[in-house]
Structures are given as C-alpha cells and as structure tokens.
Amino acid sequence: MARIRASEEGGPAPAVMKRRSDSSYLLDWTPSRALMAKATELSSDRYRAVLNLGNLKVSLQVLTETMPGTLSPRGAGTCIRIDGSIP
Secondary structure: OEEEEEEOOOEEEEEEEEEOOOOEEEEEEOOOHHHHHHOOOOOOOEEEEEEEOOOOEEEEEEEOOOOOOOOOOOOOOOOOOOOOOOO
16 A cells, blocks of 8 residues: 555545556555545546656556546656655
C-alpha cells in the first residue's frame, strides 16, 4: 500500500502499489468521496501512475467514464521530490 498526496486541501489518498521491475512501481487509486468533498478539483475517476526510478519519470493515466470508449488526453508536466532536491 501507498498514500498519494492528491491535493493540498484534501490530504492523502490510499493507493495500491505494485512493483513492475527493479526500478519501476505502479500506483493505482481512486479518491474517496470524503477526499473529493475537501478537494473539489478531484473527480471519482481512477488514477494509475508508473514511477520509474531509473530515469526519474512518472507516467500518469486517468481512467474516466466521462466519455466511454475514448482515450484520456495526453499531457505533459514536471515532477519534483517533495523535499525539493534531485537525487
């Protein structure tokens, strides 16, 4: 198990964590109704993230039922460690 910091206002969300390889992990979670009530920017969609420690990348997928049969749009962004340092 892992905890995802899904929002500054809402606090952490529990997530299932599975090791995919020596350097990557899959995190899978759905925000609870209580968390969504505190953090209105969240939805009840399912989130999956792959954390690759080998190349310091994160891939995030949002599995939504807003438009069944369509793929979630791709995006880009940056990630930093919570303590602000780079390993």
